[in-house]
Amino acid sequence: MTQKKVLVVGGAGYIGSHTCLVLAERGYQPIVFDNLSNGHSEFVRWGPLEEGDIRDRKRLDEVFATHRPDAVLHFAALIEVGESVKDPVAFYENNVVGALTLLSAAMSAGVDAFVFSSTCATYGLPDQVPMDETHRQVPINPYGRTKWIIEQALKDFGTYKGLRSVMLRYFNAAGADPEGRIGEWHSPETHAIPLAIEAALGRRDGFKVFGSDYDTRDGTCVRDYIHVLDLADAHVRAVDYLLEGGETVEMNLGTGTGTTVKELLAAISAVSGRPFPVEYVGRRDGDSTSLVADNAKAMEVLGWQPRFSLEEIIRSAWHWHSRTNHGDGG
Numbered sequence: 001m002t003q004k005k006v007l008v009v010g011g012a013g014y015i016g017s018h019t020c021l022v023l024a025e026r027g028y029q030p031i032v033f034d035n036l037s038n039g040h041s042e043f044v045r046w047g048p049l050e051e052g053d054i055r056d057r058k059r060l061d062e063v064f065a066t067h068r069p070d071a072v073l074h075f076a077a078l079i080e081v082g083e084s085v086k087d088p089v090a091f092y093e094n095n096v097v098g099a100l101t102l103l104s105a106a107m108s109a110g111v112d113a114f115v116f117s118s119t120c121a122t123y124g125l126p127d128q129v130p131m132d133e134t135h136r137q138v139p140i141n142p143y144g145r146t147k148w149i150i151e152q153a154l155k156d157f158g159t160y161k162g163l164r165s166v167m168l169r170y171f172n173a174a175g176a177d178p179e180g181r182i183g184e185w186h187s188p189e190t191h192a193i194p195l196a197i198e199a200a201l202g203r204r205d206g207f208k209v210f211g212s213d214y215d216t217r218d219g220t221c222v223r224d225y226i227h228v229l230d231l232a233d234a235h236v237r238a239v240d241y242l243l244e245g246g247e248t249v250e251m252n253l254g255t256g257t258g259t260t261v262k263e264l265l266a267a268i269s270a271v272s273g274r275p276f277p278v279e280y281v282g283r284r285d286g287d288s289t290s291l292v293a294d295n296a297k298a299m300e301v302l303g304w305q306p307r308f309s310l311e312e313i314i315r316s317a318w319h320w321h322s323r324t325n326h327g328d329g330g
Helices: 014-025 057-067 081-086 088-108 142-161 192-200 228-243 261-272 296-302 310-323
Strands: 005-009 029-034 049-051 071-074 113-119 164-170 172-174 207-210 225-227 249-253 278-281
Touching (some): 005 057, 014 029, 014 228, 049 057, 071 088, 071 228, 081 142, 088 113, 113 228, 142 164, 172 228, 172 310, 192 261, 192 310, 207 261, 225 228, 225 310, 228 249, 228 296, 261 310
Parallel strands (some): 029 049, 071 113, 113 164, 164 249, 172 225
């Protein structure tokens, strides 16, 4: 049997690189396609790197012709909600025009198995928690809308063009490879766990909590933190599912357990052994009180189960950030 190839678009980024690691462990050959605007060539360790932009159809056609992948995993999106409000044009150009260009190239190359990195931001504000896949989708920012538009396109391409896809709606990705080979490295960093760890390491002046008057058990927002390797595992299972003939489906990826910001900070202090200053400020626009996944569908369809606890998530992130300095100054 020849080794099956997967084109991992955005594979030099945080979730993409961890997925390449798991693909390689499971016997696939990951081919990374990345423009390195947010990804890192150092993270491409399990297969070749093809540099290029998803809006460049000619370059995409070359890569499909060279590697003839069996499936595509699409991670190459702009992801910062705040930035999407400031610069919606960039988000529509990359996340919509770019994704449609990639989809068109994949279908022209005869690829009919496509895994899409989506988000719980397609739901908007929660009607109920935990949220399942039947929750109405009313995104409240350009980031969520761009992902929702591609979900609609994938459903249409499935109905009319025979493209089969798995849309994976993530909750809060966190943690790092426990062996420390790769981890979270954004510039600037905006995610809660790395920001708090940088505060514990003395690399930034404390941690800001936005809002302490929410209707939750301690007044701070509740989020569902899922280890990046649990996300990666689900993506590889989604590839297996499609290559075995699975039909188009959307699924949530989360642990099903909510953690408040205060609980998160207490856990980071406990793991690091270093307390750090915390400042409580006003709420941010658009922050939901509580976002927690109902993950029963992914468990049923993919046989997937999140394995890492919150403590293990934080421990792996601490291991990564304390050994490296990939924050704003690194």
